[in-house]
Amino acid sequence: KLVMSFPNYGQAMLKPMKQERDDETNYNLYYFSDFERHNAEIAAFHLDRILGYRRVPPVVGRLVDVVKEIKDVTTDRKLARTFFNSPVGNVCFYGQCSYYCSTEHAVCGRPRKLEASVAVMLPDLSLVTRRTWRSPWRRSYSRSKLANWEAEPNYCSTVKKTPPYNKGTRLLDFMDMVIMDFLMSNMDRHHYETFEKFGNNTFLLHLDNGRAFGRHSKDEPSILAPLEQCCRIRRSTWLRLNLLSLSQYYLSDVMRASLSRDPLHSVAPLLSEPHLTALDRRLKTVLETVSRCQQQRRETGSVILMNSSQQTLKKIVR
């Protein structure tokens, strides 16, 4: 990934395409060695907006000329030195980092054009400080160890008593993020961030979605473990999910329509049809999980369609 600085001091984070649209993550790869996908960053921005969260900074697709728009203009001499021509004449580069920055892991244009995601950078940390929180349902990032939440059946009751999850909306905010991660099958949510200034009374930033949308043919139920274990969901989220399961607003249709407005859509749809179908299937699973919770709590939930919510979806589909 590259940080781009513009003449007006704006910045953006660029993640290049590393995987073809319909490549599925190899089944023998652990989640922590999966590639990052530029289209996942873009699709996550759209999904987050459709879910009504708006917690992912804007991400857009771009087809860049790696020579004209990177090599010739970079002020980073070390980066410029890593450009080379591949055996078939494509222009490639690998940059500088601690791993995956070598000739073997180079990113290549065709012959110079490269698909990339471009995310708006949040204000610099020196201006707006952020706090990083470790996810209570973080995976072990080990091939052999289980995480606490996998071993302890009553894990949620401990979390519910632990600050900041014991007060305010933090637990519900967390569930919102979990639902989005399950829908896009992102197992890599080890941390999340908030703006420091607002203390515990603030929203969560959904940054780093590059490992989402890796597999469409398989769901990952363990991502829903927090919802399953805590049985808590924000009412507005539940209403939105219900709306997105109706035939006029199937999540797959709203996503397809929304993604078709990205500039890279003209190169190829940002999510292949099997990925879109998986979204509807997973949404059903989330709603079934919530119904099981409601039965457990002997609550009768009636579906009320919220007009404002419906209007924003209509705008996207139109």
Ligand SMILES: Nc1ncnc2c1ncn2[C@@H]1O[C@H](COP(=O)(O)OP(=O)(O)OP(=O)(O)O)[C@@H](O)[C@H]1O
């Ligand atoms: N839009 C953004 N604006 C500002 N900072 C960002 C933005 N997106 C990501 N970051 C910061 O940059 C860090 C690294 O980016 P990102 O997580 O997307 O890459 P990564 O290679 O997956 O990193 P990691 O290995 O830590 O997961 C993030 O932890 C976050 O703090």
Ligand SMILES: [Mn+2]
């Ligand atoms: Mn990451």
